[in-house]
Amino acid sequence: MNEMTENAIITAASLISAGLIGFGAALGAAHGNGNLCGKAIESMARQPEESGKLFTNMLVSVGLVESMPILCYVIAIVLVFANPFIK
Template identity: 45%
Template sequence: MTKYVAAAIAAGIAALATAYGNSKVISKAIESMARQPEIAGEIRSTMIIGVALIEAVPILAVVVAFIILFV
């Protein structure tokens, strides 16, 4: 029973942290684009790379949760 709770907590915290991280990255990127519209393309591509790296966290958390459950 505790394995299921541990897996749920791990995945849940990772999802919350990812949502917070993505919101910060996107809001700062939009703020930067508003201040310097001439480099909006560079900021957008950097933002997409940052969001993709942040999205790796919950994927790894789900893998760890599955390992906790099945080992």
């Protein structure tokens, strides 16, 4: 009976942490992408002749910013479906 309650506590904590990971990753990516795109558009408005280079750099940077939440979601999925802490 004691082992069953330990597994239930670990499962509940894993589900809560997976939700917090997803929330934090989405919030961080949204904030980062918003700042990144806003500053890139400001730079394009100031220097229209460099807008092609700035746009390319912005797209690469958005891809790099989005890679971190994807890794966070993978960790969250592992915690939910292949939990290494459950005996």
